[in-house]
Amino acid sequence: MFELSAKPIGLDLAHTAKVVRRALDDAMIANGGSLPVWSVLISVKSRQFGHQRQLAESVGIQGATLTHHLNAMEADGLLTRRRDPANRRKHLVELTPSGEALFLRLRETAIAFDRQLRTGISQDELDHARSVFTRLRANVGGEGVQTKDEAEAEL
Incomplete structure (x- = not known):
């Protein structure tokens, strides 16, 4: 169960x-x-x-x-x-x-x-969140894992 x-x-x-x-x-x-x-x-x-x-x-x-x-x-x-x-x-x-x-x-x-x-979110918290997002994508075999620099370049 x-x-x-x-x-x-x-x-x-x-x-x-x-x-x-x-x-x-x-x-x-x-x-x-x-x-x-x-x-x-x-x-x-x-x-x-x-x-x-x-x-x-x-x-x-x-x-x-x-x-x-x-x-x-x-x-x-x-x-x-x-x-x-x-x-x-x-x-x-x-x-x-x-x-x-x-x-x-x-x-x-x-x-x-x-x-x-x-x-209300610090840079350390954002960096940690991005790290967790990357790990979550990797855990499901997600492709296109985006780096911090790539994400910032979109703006």
Whole structure:
């Protein structure tokens, strides 16, 4: 027989992630974007993922879902897609001036949200939390374990 003396950490973590994700999405929506739009903008802006397939992997969504977001963002004038001259089967994704402006606005939103999230938490506590998050991901065989520098580079 299996007994739990305390709430499972996985459930607590999942609930916390859901609450924080919803609050961040709400903040992004209030400033003209959304969490998926922000994820695409930051990935394109970083120029690490110019091709759609790489972009889908970096954002962590299926290709068809990414295509839906890209279609909407292109229709809104936030980005352009064009064939890669070196490989016509691939599309290059680039931000337009409107996309750049939205990126800057949402970056400020993300910074303010991060500041709010850190309220009352010391740097030592944050470092410890990141260490625990890394261990939790490793315990479930999670890939893409992010370093502190990588996380900070996203902002």
